[in-house]
Amino acid sequence: MSLLFSLYEPLFRKAPGSDRSTRQALLLTGSPRPSKIIEFGCGSGAATLVLAASTETAVTAVDIHQSFLADLKRRAARAGFSGRIRTCRADMAAPPFPDGSFNLVWSEGAIYLMGFESGLKRWRRLLRPGGCVAVSEVTWLCTNPPLAAADYWAAGYPAMTTIQSNLATLRSCGFDPLGHFTLPPEDWSENFYRPLEERLRHFRTEHATDPDAQTLADEEEREIELWRNHGDSYGYVFYVGRAC
């Protein structure tokens, strides 16, 4: 894990996404100015800063890794959001907040760490009546993916499923779906994989004699190559729902 954290530390975005997609999902909530937001797996705050700028409200940003949170704090201060962005080091599987504390639960590229259903179930109680959830989740975009993609994700995230199946899960976890959309290719290529590839070149040099680091870099490059070859068969989908 520490090698993975060190690989991602200098990267602002640690998953596919964009300011535009964050704003698009916020619009789908139908409540552009929610009064209290919690974000899980915030990393360095790629989405947190957009939420703060777009809503002018308080955002609690939760992550397990302290140095990502420190990076977010610095960025929030530079953007003039110190008073509204509160960072919290905690396990998103057991959030230390009372029921009904928030009216928007947000998470980009992180719910897969618990599984889509488990994450939705654990976070549902945090919402006030009528509150919303907005999460991006890696999703099959076809029913018969190419073997290379199927094998890769069967090993990495066997619970990955289709849009229809995730919408059914959203409903079964107590949410009315308000909308969903697939992140555009540039959210992967320009915003995530291009900086990651550059970082990987430095990372390989920094850890030239560490076989574990080289293996990690190989794995990351394999993931990028898979997306280039088969990225039309899977993608990140933003799901937005209202607690019912």
Ligand SMILES: C[S@@+](CC[C@H](N)C(=O)[O-])C[C@H]1O[C@@H](n2cnc3c(N)ncnc32)[C@H](O)[C@@H]1O
């Ligand atoms: C793929 S990154 C996405 C980060 C950020 N949302 C973004 O798009 O840049 C997943 C994030 O989840 C955090 N994380 C992993 N396990 C966690 C846990 N159990 N509780 C809270 N955060 C966790 C990682 O430290 C990392 O910042």
